[in-house]
Amino acid sequence: MAKVKANKTPLVRVSKRTDISGWKALGIRAIAFVAALVVGGIVTAILVEGNPFKFYSYLFTGTFGTPRRIWKLLQDLAMLLLISLAVTPAFKMRFWNIGAEGQALVGVLAAGAMIYYIGDSVPNGVLILIMAAAAIVAGIIWAVIPGIFKAYFNTNETLFTLMMNYVAMCLVNYFINIWVTSGSGVLGVLADGHFPVIGNQPQILTVIIVAVITVLVAIYLSRSKHGYELSVVGESENTARYIGINVKKVIIRTMVLSGALCGMVGLLLVGGIHYTVTADLVGGTGFTAILVSWLAKFNPIYMVATSFLVTFLNQGATFAADAYRLGGSFSDIIVGLFFFAIIACEFFINYKVSFNLKSKKNEAKKAEDAVESEVKEEVQG
Amino acid sequence: MKKVLAIVLCVAMLAALGVSLVACNDTADFKVGFICLHDENSTYDKNFIDAIYEAQKALGLKDDQIIIKTNVPEGNECYVAAADLVDQGCKIVFANSFGHESYMLQAAKDFPEVQFCHATGTMAHDANVSNFQNAFASIYEGRYLAGVAAGYKLQELVNGGAAAKIGYVGAFPYAEVVSGYTSFYLGVKSVVSNVTMEVQFTNSWYDETAEKNAANNLIQRGAVLISQHADSWGAPTACEQANVPNVSYNGSTISNCPNTYIISSRINWAPYYEYMIKCVQNGEDIAADWTGTIATNSVLLTDLNANAYADAATATAAQNAINTAKAALQNGTLEVFDCDTFTVGGAALSTYMADVNTDSAFTPDTQVIENGAFEESSKRSAPYFDVRIDGITCLN
Numbered sequence: 001m002a003k004v005k006a007n008k009t010p011l012v013r014v015s016k017r018t019d020i021s022g023w024k025a026l027g028i029r030a031i032a033f034v035a036a037l038v039v040g041g042i043v044t045a046i047l048v049e050g051n052p053f054k055f056y057s058y059l060f061t062g063t064f065g066t067p068r069r070i071w072k073l074l075q076d077l078a079m080l081l082l083i084s085l086a087v088t089p090a091f092k093m094r095f096w097n098i099g100a101e102g103q104a105l106v107g108v109l110a111a112g113a114m115i116y117y118i119g120d121s122v123p124n125g126v127l128i129l130i131m132a133a134a135a136i137v138a139g140i141i142w143a144v145i146p147g148i149f150k151a152y153f154n155t156n157e158t159l160f161t162l163m164m165n166y167v168a169m170c171l172v173n174y175f176i177n178i179w180v181t182s183g184s185g186v187l188g189v190l191a192d193g194h195f196p197v198i199g200n201q202p203q204i205l206t207v208i209i210v211a212v213i214t215v216l217v218a219i220y221l222s223r224s225k226h227g228y229e230l231s232v233v234g235e236s237e238n239t240a241r242y243i244g245i246n247v248k249k250v251i252i253r254t255m256v257l258s259g260a261l262c263g264m265v266g267l268l269l270v271g272g273i274h275y276t277v278t279a280d281l282v283g284g285t286g287f288t289a290i291l292v293s294w295l296a297k298f299n300p301i302y303m304v305a306t307s308f309l310v311t312f313l314n315q316g317a318t319f320a321a322d323a324y325r326l327g328g329s330f331s332d333i334i335v336g337l338f339f340f341a342i343i344a345c346e347f348f349i350n351y352k353v354s355f356n357l358k359s360k361k362n363e364a365k366k367a368e369d370a371v372e373s374e375v376k377e378e379v380q381g
Numbered sequence: 382m383k384k385v386l387a388i389v390l391c392v393a394m395l396a397a398l399g400v401s402l403v404a405c406n407d408t409a410d411f412k413v414g415f416i417c418l419h420d421e422n423s424t425y426d427k428n429f430i431d432a433i434y435e436a437q438k439a440l441g442l443k444d445d446q447i448i449i450k451t452n453v454p455e456g457n458e459c460y461v462a463a464a465d466l467v468d469q470g471c472k473i474v475f476a477n478s479f480g481h482e483s484y485m486l487q488a489a490k491d492f493p494e495v496q497f498c499h500a501t502g503t504m505a506h507d508a509n510v511s512n513f514q515n516a517f518a519s520i521y522e523g524r525y526l527a528g529v530a531a532g533y534k535l536q537e538l539v540n541g542g543a544a545a546k547i548g549y550v551g552a553f554p555y556a557e558v559v560s561g562y563t564s565f566y567l568g569v570k571s572v573v574s575n576v577t578m579e580v581q582f583t584n585s586w587y588d589e590t591a592e593k594n595a596a597n598n599l600i601q602r603g604a605v606l607i608s609q610h611a612d613s614w615g616a617p618t619a620c621e622q623a624n625v626p627n628v629s630y631n632g633s634t635i636s637n638c639p640n641t642y643i644i645s646s647r648i649n650w651a652p653y654y655e656y657m658i659k660c661v662q663n664g665e666d667i668a669a670d671w672t673g674t675i676a677t678n679s680v681l682l683t684d685l686n687a688n689a690y691a692d693a694a695t696a697t698a699a700q701n702a703i704n705t706a707k708a709a710l711q712n713g714t715l716e717v718f719d720c721d722t723f724t725v726g727g728a729a730l731s732t733y734m735a736d737v738n739t740d741s742a743f744t745p746d747t748q749v750i751e752n753g754a755f756e757e758s759s760k761r762s763a764p765y766f767d768v769r770i771d772g773i774t775c776l777n
Contacts, residue, residue, distance in 0.1 A: 066468050072461055173584060182736065182743045183554035183767075185584060186455065189483035273458040278480070318452070327420035328452040368622060 017352045025349045030352035032345035033309070036338040040317075048324045055320050062319020063312050073315055075203040075273065077234045079265065081307040083282075084289040085217045085300055086261035089254045090297045091290075092221065094234040095150065099161025101286025102168035103142040103259050105279070107266020109172050110138035110272035112190065112277035115270070116179055127193050130265050139263025140256050142168065147255030151248040165286070172279045187276050195272045206272050210265060213261070218300040220257075230254050262286075295342060313338050412446050413658060416459060418478035420451035423587055424631035425612035429477045429500070429650055431632075436654035455480025463488040467495050472661050476500070478586075479557075480660070489513035494725030496667055498657050500650070501557065503763045504739045508671040516653050517762035518673035521564035522710050523646030523680040524630075524649050525717045526703050528568015530644040530685055531606055531628045533699035535573050537628075537691055538605050545576045548599030550616045552586045554775065556736075560608045562755060562762035566773055567627070569606075571700070571722070579604060581776045586608035587615040598776075600625050617642065633683040645683040652677050672762040675711055718755035723770045730755065735765040742743050 037056070045052035063073050083100050090097040111131040119127060145245050146160035193204055198204040221227040233240045233250050241245050292310055296302035317331035324330070404431070404555045417666070421427040430449065437447050448469060453462045459481045467488070473496045476485050481501040489497040489512050498514045499505070505515035510565040539545050547569060566578045579599055583591040592615025596607050600623050608628035609616035614637065620627035621638040629638075629645035653673055660667045673679020682703065687696035709715035720730045734745035737760045749756050749765065757766050 059753055066465070068461070071709055177584070180743075182556065183559075184479060184557075185553045185555070186480040186482075188480075189487070276456065276483070278455060280454060283454065322448070322450050325449060327419075327422065329422075 003033035011355045011356055013356065015189065015352045015354070016350065018351055027346050028348050029342065030364045032341040033338070036341035039337050039341070040334045040336060043322070043337070044164050044320070047326060047330070051325075054323070058320035059313075059316035060322050061156060062316045062323075063250075069201045069315070071201060073311055074207050076315065077304075077307050077311040078203075078207045079268065079273075080285050080288060080292060080311055081293060081303055082210045082268070083262065083265045083285050084292040084296070084303050084307060085214060086265065087286075087289050088217065088293045088298050088300065088303070089221065090225075090228060090258045091293055092227075092234050092252050093230040093251065095147075095251060095254065097143065097146075097159045097161050097255070097258055098158055098287065098290060099143065099146065099164045100262050100289050101282050101284065102161070102165035103139045104265040104269070104282045104286055105168040105172060106138040107135035107163070107263035108270050108277055108281050109266070110134035110148060110170070110263070111193070111267050111270040113175065113235060115190045115193040119190065124194070126193060128195065131193055131271055132264075135267035135270070136260045136263035139261070143255045143259025143262065144252060147252045151251040160213070169279050172277060176277065176279070187278070188275075190270075191273045193271050194275055195268075202272065206268055209264075213264070214300050214304065217261075221298075221300065226250075226253065286375030303349075309338070310335065387681050388727075390675060394613075410470075411442075412448060412466075412469060412471045412663065413442075414463070414469065414471035414474045415447070416453045416462050416466070416476040416481060417449065417451045418453060418455065418481070419587060419612070423612045424634075425586065426477065427449070428432065428631045428647055429582060432650035432654060435651040435748070436658065439651065439655055439666050440658055452490045453481070455484075457484060459484035460476075460488050463497065464492070467492045471495065473498060473657055475657070476734045486510060486513055496657065496661055498653075498667065501763055503761060507738050508674075511666075514657075514669050514671065515762050516657075516668050516671040516673070516678075517758065517764070518648040518653075518679040519675070519758050520646060520648050520680055521560050521717050521757055521764065521766070522675055523648075523682060524561050524564040525568040525710070526706055527570075527608070527628050527644050527646040528565040528570075528684055529572060529702050529706055530568075530699045531565070531568040531608065531626070532572025532576075533695050533702065534626050534643055534690060535569060535606050537695055539573060541691075543605045544603060545573050546603050547576060547606045547608070548596070548602070548604030548613055549578055549580045550592050550595040550599070550607065551580050551582045552611045553581050553584060556767040557609050557764045559768070560766035561630075562608075563723075563766060563768070563770055563773065565608055566770075567717060567722055568706075570772070571706070576772070580773060581775055583611055585611070587612045592616045593619045595619060597623065634681075635686055639686075639688065642686050643689045644685050647681055647683065648673065649663075649681045652679050656669040670762045672758050675707060679754045694744070716754040718757055718766060720750065720753050720755065725768055726772055727771065730768065733768065735760070735767070737761050738763050 028152055041052055044055040062069065064070055083104060087097050087100045111134060114127065114131045114134050118130070142164055146157050146164060149155040149160060150157045162217060180187055195205055229245050229250050232245060233247055237247055264329050270277065274281055292303060292306045295306040313335050314331060317334035321327060321330035413775060415433055417426045417429055419426045420552050421430055430627055433447060433449060448471060450462045450521045453459050455478055459476060463476070463485060466474045474488065477500045479501045482499050482504055485497050485499045485616060486508060489510050493512055496514070498516060500516055502515040505513050535547065549562045549565065550744050562580055568577050568705060579602060581595040581599055583595055585591060592609065592611045592613050596616040596619035600672060606626045607616060610630055610632065614634065617627050617629055617634040617638045620641045625641060626643050627641050628637060628643050631645070631647050633642065633645050635642045649736045653671060659668050685696060685700050687693055690696040706715060730750060732748060733750050733755065735747055736743045736745050737747040747760050749760060755766055757764060
């Protein structure tokens with residue numbers, strides 16, 4: 001405990017607040033976002049020769065400049081949102097699943113394996129159903145293994161799910177080596193198992209599927225008994241046990257759901273977007289999803305907004321990096337600045353900061369504070 | 382509060398719109414787009430990007446006529462990037478990684494008015510898509526010459542009592558890599574006839590840790606000289622730390638490895654860029670399958686580092702031997718894969734069917750032994766030499 005003289009008040013006081021209005025909280029976040037953009041502009045000005053203000057126009061032209069870029073934005077947003085939704089039920093249960101990357105990747109592998117082995121012997125519609133079943137089952141298996149270990153042996157799920165990511169990556173490379181006998185490690189585009197294209201835009205189907213899943217997950221979490229049970233387990237396992245919730249069952253059931261959604265991610269990546277299998281097809285979104293889910297406070301509807309912001313910044317900053325010929329680290333810096341500002345601003349939402357600059361002039365207040373701190377010292381002593 | 386926020390947001394949007402409209406009015410009529418797997422932190426991509434600037438300068442093109450997209454993965458992102466470059470008005474789109482090929486081919490089919498050129502690919506010569514082309518270079522000749530330089534260093538080490546054993550860090554057990562390490566080995570063997578080589582694959586084109594570990598493993602197993610075909614600084618850095626001489630690829634590594642760097646071979650892409658751009662500007666067809674050579678200045682060696690040799694006279698002798706071999710390669714008196722210089726399973730190779738044409742089962746389809754030599758890169762620009770010859774052991 002810092003020693004404060006009885007007759008002196010601290011210059012800065014930080015107090016917890018819980019009564020902040022929704023608009024004020026949103027305002028603070030908006031300020032943080034603008035602050036991140038301003039700092040991004042300053043970083044650009046330091047790094048580039050030429051006009052640093054073009055950074056802002058690149059950010060928008062890179063994302064909204066052409067219909068194709070808007071479709072890319074929507075598709076990437078949908079995929080990031082889906083994998084964020086996948087980790088959310090587990091997070092609400094305070095089960096730190098950082099294995100979404102690997103769970104989606106085994107989904108990729110399972111869907112790809114179905115195309116590779118039976119692609120030319122069954123009709124495309126049947127193949128897609130088999131791919132869906134395989135990808136979802138694979139995702140579930142990958143998620144439920146750490147779930148079972150957590151439920152029965154209380155193992156550390158963070159380390160367990162992290163390790164499973166690497167196993168998944170090695171499995172993918174193993175199968176690619178078997179399939180590609182030339183040794184190049186490149187499978188190339190698979191001929192079968194492509195999803196039907198709606199309205200000449202391959203992204204539409206992905207966006208529709210993810211929109212439906214978002215609504216379903218939102219209902220599941222906020223309106224269903226299951227959703228209630230998993231948040232009780234998250235608040236306190238003992239309370240959950242006391243009111244008769246089977247904690248083991250909830251943990252395993254929630255991980256099955258997480259795994260199934262990750263399997264869907266893998267399925268869409270193979271059948272709807274890339275038509276191939278590579279070890280980096282999930283592209284790190286399984287890790288970005290952790291932040292997206294956290295920033296949205298595990299609310300699926302807010303998650304649409306946080307996924308949009310991350311995707312927008314990523315795509316816009318990548319475009320700016322190429323336009324300025326700065327290389328890939330530039331976009332990482334911009335997205336990092338954004339995360340930093342948004343996470344830092346949560347402090348100002350949860351705590352009130354007040355300054356005490358006029359304390360000398362106000363004798364009465366000084367006396368009051370002195371009494372207050374004496375009382376405090378007594379209590380703490 | 383609500384109103385203020387709404388006004389602020391509106392102003393921000395309008396400002397952004399205004400700035401973007403101002404930025405949109407650049408109208409260069411001839412543009413070329415480039416797609417790179419990584420950025421300049423990868424030695425492989427840096428070699429391509431440097432060549433872009435070189436070609437841009439040589440042809441007098443302005444900055445806004447050259448659009449480079451970096452960090453484009455080997456997935457549908459490549460197709461989207463290619464299509465976006467077409468949207469921006471590019472007449473040529475070039476991609477630099479093997480895994481980009483399927484997506485480039487698809488883009489070529491969807492945008493027939495634009496030329497799609499792909500480095501290291503194998504499909505163009507029999508894909509029958511007139512605006513899709515492959516390009517590569519006879520880099521095995523460069524690696525052979527780098528091997529000669531390494532041979533002189535190895536002879537120095539052998540004279541000092543070391544065993545004639547070298548190591549090689551390879552990316553994938555793929556023809557491009559096999560052709561590369563075999564030509565390097567044959568170059569060394571032309572100087573030190575009893576040399577043996579161990580090869581360790583990393584199964585990745587860019588994995589700094591794996592490349593470093595592989596190099597260290599080869600050194601521990603007794604290799605006294607290392608070369609590599611992978612794109613990070615992993616292997617050369619490991620060699621500098623262990624004080625083991627290193628033959629590099631994609632460019633000189635002398636800046637970080639002043640004591641151990643011997644020489645590097647690299648493909649110079651500028652001649653191809655200039656060729657493809659001139660073809661389109663003049664309305665001529667680009668060759669479906671283009672192989673750069675020493676003669677086209679596509680196969681280059683960086684400067685020999687005399688400091689890597691114990692004796693300056695050896696460095697001079699190595700340089701002279703390189704010059705002689707280079708002249709012989711150019712006038713046809715020397716062939717890298719001359720069947721008299723290597724054996725397979727103890728016997729000389731007299732016939733070999735290589736997988737030249739594209740099919741999903743990788744079926745061997747073309748006889749490539751002609752006049753007593755394996756004719757690399759003559760049937761197709763991308764390498765197809767995938768023979769495991771005696772003297773080289775693959776560890777994995």
